[in-house]
Amino acid sequence: MTPPLRRTRLRPTDTLRLGMIGPRTRKMRSALSALGISLGIAAVIAVTGISASNQAHLLERLDRLGSNLITVAPGNGADQKPVPLPPTAEKMLANIAPVQQVTATGATKAQVYRNDLVPAQQTNSLTVLAARLNLLDVLHATLQSGHWLDKASENLPMTVLGDQAALRLGVSAPGERVWLGGQWFVVTGILAPNELAPELGTAALVGWPEATARLGADGTAAMVYLRAHPERVPDVQTVAGATADPANPSTVAVSRPSDLYTARAETKNSLTGLVLALAAVALLVGGVGIANTMVVGVMERRGEVGLRRALGARGGQIAVQFLIEAVLMGFIGGVGGLFVGGLAVYGYALAQGWPASIPLYTVIAGPLVSVLVAAVAGIYPALRAARVSPTDALRSA
Structure with missing residues (x-):
């Protein structure tokens, strides 16, 4: 009688190496996925930065008028x-x-x-x-x-x-x-x-x-x-x-x-609310894109997942692999989006003659939020990959 395969624990470095298999072997798809995330984060940076620049311009004018x-x-x-x-x-x-x-x-x-x-x-x-x-x-x-x-x-x-x-x-x-x-x-x-x-x-x-x-x-x-x-x-x-x-x-x-001071306070509050609302919409769209990309990736790699499961990989290890892929794409996309969005803000502000302004919390939170959104968006695909039956996956490969 053949003894059952002994399940081994993966070291963190091995888990990270497995998580990078997808981005290394599917460079075009990974690049397009990161690009989608970059555009989402760039939209957030551009929306908040341009709105903040416009706000700074209006507040500067109101202050000059005497608020x-x-x-x-x-x-x-x-x-x-x-x-x-x-x-x-x-x-x-x-x-x-x-x-x-x-x-x-x-x-x-x-x-x-x-x-x-x-x-x-x-x-x-x-x-x-x-x-x-x-x-x-x-x-x-x-x-x-x-x-x-x-x-x-x-x-x-x-x-x-x-x-x-x-x-x-x-x-x-x-x-x-x-x-x-x-x-x-x-x-x-x-x-x-x-x-x-x-x-x-x-x-x-x-x-x-x-x-x-x-x-x-x-x-x-x-x-x-x-x-x-x-x-x-x-x-x-x-x-x-x-x-x-x-x-x-x-x-x-x-x-x-004065009425100018009241107008200044109302302008600041209204533009801040608008910035937060537009940023939330942009992040939602980016998260949906990441989830869609990861689900498609799981479906395309059913054979790989089935083979690993047949060789003794546990469902949790499969889930962590796909979750790491999502987080990596989120981080790369977040950094790229921060750079692209920053260029857009400074270019637009320069063309309009406004003082360029990107809120510090946006610069710090951009990559962090992209990683968080990518992790949340990658949970369902990762769990779906963990539940794949080895027999069905190998049969469909």
Whole structure:
């Protein structure tokens, strides 16, 4: 009587070597299978990357428009009269960690007229403000013509007019003079309209040192403009009042979140949901493709499976062999998809003029998810191969 075959245990290296038989002997089919996985992962990378790049572009534009701009101004006290900000308010607000930029304007006692013959009461509702040199940078403001104040002109009788101020004074170009604070000031520039700070449109802006020396400015900020980290705007708004005036925080007027900030949050949330939904669809399609490829592979290799079973291989060893094949194809496809998808994202972003952005979690999760999807998709084909009857498999070979 012939003794039964003794079943032996395979070492991990032997199991891995068996799992690589399929990819080595069926190079074209394995390459096409890996290509299918690569396209799925590339679709995930491209969808998430292009969406993230578009999101970064939109958020950057919203931030430039002022979604992270906060204004701090004097509020009213118990007697309903304005309470000035302390002289230290500007510096104290600049010390808030999420605050990125700070600038300010200050009130003066001067009025501006077209010439020295205009009656004093005809002010045209114009104001004269002391201005920091970084005012345009923080507000992302521009000039219609001329140039902004610099370190030299801020100490001289020179001014920049808001667009409405220039219109009411009849000033059409830089180089003209206006009667400001009882003396002539040369107009160096005219501001373009700015929706973030409409109060500047009816103002004549003078360098801070000149306004302090000649126009009665006391060095106190009448309006402080803050640029905060976009994600920390509510936090800055919460502490801005107490920081600007610790003794009387209730008398400080801090702007509330603007419609732009709300739009920014909605844009970020909606695009994130879209990215996740499209990524899930792409992974589902990739997983179905892997499962289909593995099922076909099992059917084509019934003879091989039957021969191994007849020689004593256990069902678990057969299942592990096919599962390793699926995982290998998933890993190769995931790495290839990451590379192809990354090229697609950077190429598309470059063509659109967007900042290229691929989420870090996508870069890390791409190959890992492809392996996981391949393993899940390969479970059924592997179990099917393990259940193949040696007799039926050899008969059909």
